[in-house]
Amino acid sequence: MAVDSRTSQVRVARRTQQFAAEVALITTAIVLYFVVRGLIHTRIDAAFRNAEYVVELERLGGFFVEPELQAAVAGHGWLVDAVSYFYIYGHWPVVLATLLWLLIRHRDAYRTVRNAILISGAIGLVIFAVFPVAPPRFLPLYGFVDTVTEQTSAYRVLQPPAFVNQYAAVPSLHFGWNLLMGIAIATLAGHWAMRLFGWLMPLAMLASIVLTANHYLLDGLAGGVIALLGLLIACRRTKGFLSTTEGRKSAPSDS
Template identity: 50%
Template sequence: MASDTMSRRALAPRRAARKPRVVMAVREIAFLVAAALAYSLVRGVTSDRVDAAFRNAEDVISFEKSLGIHVETELQGLILDHGWAVDLANGFYIYGYWPVFVLTLIWLIVRRPVAYPFYRNALLASGALSLVIFALYPLAPPRFLPWHGFVDTVTLEATTYREMNSPTFVNEYAAMPSLHFGWILLLGIALVALARHFVVRIIGAVMPVLMFAAIVLTGNHYVVDALVGGAVVVAGLGIAVTIERVKRGRAVRAAIADARENVAPAGDEGVAPASDGASTIPAQRSPGNLSQVR
């Protein structure tokens, strides 16, 4: 009985420490969900530029051909005759995004709370940059251009997903950048950098590769979309680094100011003020010391 009581007492502080993390997790997830909804609504504001989106799509295809990276239809051709491969691509495109996104953020909040603000800032910064690109450069996804040989595998095999992503809330002409790839890349970086288990780090390294394949094989994004998505995330990380440096600089300056305020009075304690140019003499002395001075 005594041992059980002691073990419960030992676990109590741990449980108490977990409660603030749970509250933080709920608060942060609610905040990010609200940001994601706002992102979708703002993203939808630019959905009326259809003609420009299709013109830009033709330009992107020409640009990729000039670089020799227009391989989307060739890659799709490798899986279209294999239902299991199409299902895998569709499945990872659908379930490898939001579920992974939310679970990884929860892991960061609960298990790596110190590092979480850095990745949250990178996430929000990359999202803000993406909104600017969406507004300036509307782009029709490959699945809207079947005359180029693209196939919308998700619509063919997973119509429910398309119905859930209503054009009312989702701008279908915002293919660039691909945050499906970019944000999974960001969270993969977090897992590789922060996870202790080797298997989790491997998962973090493989996730972006699989998502890159999924967005291309399903006809949802061009190769260039993924490259720009990665560049936006790198820029977001750069902004997050800058924010951390500013915060640390402020913390250092505050610590220095606080130290000066505390040290200055301490240096004056026990010293009597000097008068008529006489040297300072300790204000308090023992009788023995006074006799020695005499």
């Protein structure tokens, strides 16, 4: 009996250490991501030239519709409020909560998603360095409005220039990482409502980054592709996601 008790205590201690180590790893990675991104030398002139290039590229592709989309929702105050607040509160709280859930309930999937974040983040930092891009909110001549700052200045204050490169619009990992969380939730959640949330949440974030003038549509596409590339590489290095059936069997209390 005493041996079983000591074995159980050792297991709990080991799991606690593993949990603390994983939390420390992902927290350190996120902090380093912002520090490195903020320390990258920002070439403002190049960032605005590249922004014009993105606009021209979208025009050639026939999908430079962001100003029209913003104008369409401008008359609906509740919708403007919704996308602005979802942009603010629908990213890090969702990302961190999902990672915590995966760490506790789905260790294999957690490792895969964690690695996908690290890989896509590294790719993003390289692009930020070689291809700085001013976000739409810095181009009011096109009719863009920074709805997030109009709602509250707190979000910008919480991301000071020392830690955030304001000219790193491409790619949008704001969307890309939400996409990774959505895939994990839609694949592994036990309740249909949570799986539906997993499908719809990334789409809501894509709408938010565009309708708040923080990113172009092309940014979202690039962020999604890079996040999926990170996921593909991560799946090759780990067991990947559990199957949907296995995930639901292992999470009966998700309902």
